[in-house]
Amino acid sequence: MEIQEAYKQKKAAQLKEWGAQINLMEAKLENVGADMQVKRAEQIKALRAQQQAASEKMKELGKASGDAWEQVKVTADKVWDDLKSGVADAHSKFK
Numbered sequence: 001m002e003i004q005e006a007y008k009q010k011k012a013a014q015l016k017e018w019g020a021q022i023n024l025m026e027a028k029l030e031n032v033g034a035d036m037q038v039k040r041a042e043q044i045k046a047l048r049a050q051q052q053a054a055s056e057k058m059k060e061l062g063k064a065s066g067d068a069w070e071q072v073k074v075t076a077d078k079v080w081d082d083l084k085s086g087v088a089d090a091h092s093k094f095k
Contacts, residue, residue: 004061004065004069007061007073008058008061008062011054011057011058011061011076011080012058014080014084015051015054015055015083018051018083018084018087019051021087021091022044022047022048022051022087022090025040025044025047025090025091025094026044028040028094029041029044040093040094043090043093044090046086047083047086047087047090050079050082050083050086051083053079053083054076054079054080054083057072057075057076057079057080058076060072060076061073061076
C-alpha cells in the first residue's frame with residue numbers, strides 16, 4: 001500500500017472516531033443545566049467547524065500529488081492536531 005494512501009486512511013479513521021465522540025458529547029447536552037448547555041453547545045459548534053476543515057483537507061489530500069501533497073499534508077497535520085486537542089479538551093469537560 002502506498003504511504004499516501006495509508007496516511008489518508010489513518011486520517012479518515014481518526015476523523016470518523018472524533019465525529020462519533022462529538023456526537024456523543026452533543027447527546028450529553030440534554031443532561032446539563034441551561035448555562036452549561038450554552039457553553040457546551042458553543043464548544044461543539046467550534047468542534048464541528050474544525051471537523052469540517054479536516055474533512056476539506058481530506059479532499060485536498062485526495063487531489064494532491066508530489067510536492068503539493070507534502071504541502072497539504074503539513075497543513076492537514078496542523079488541522080488534525082487542532083481537532084484532536086479540541087476534542088480532548090471538550091471530552092474532559094463533558095465527563
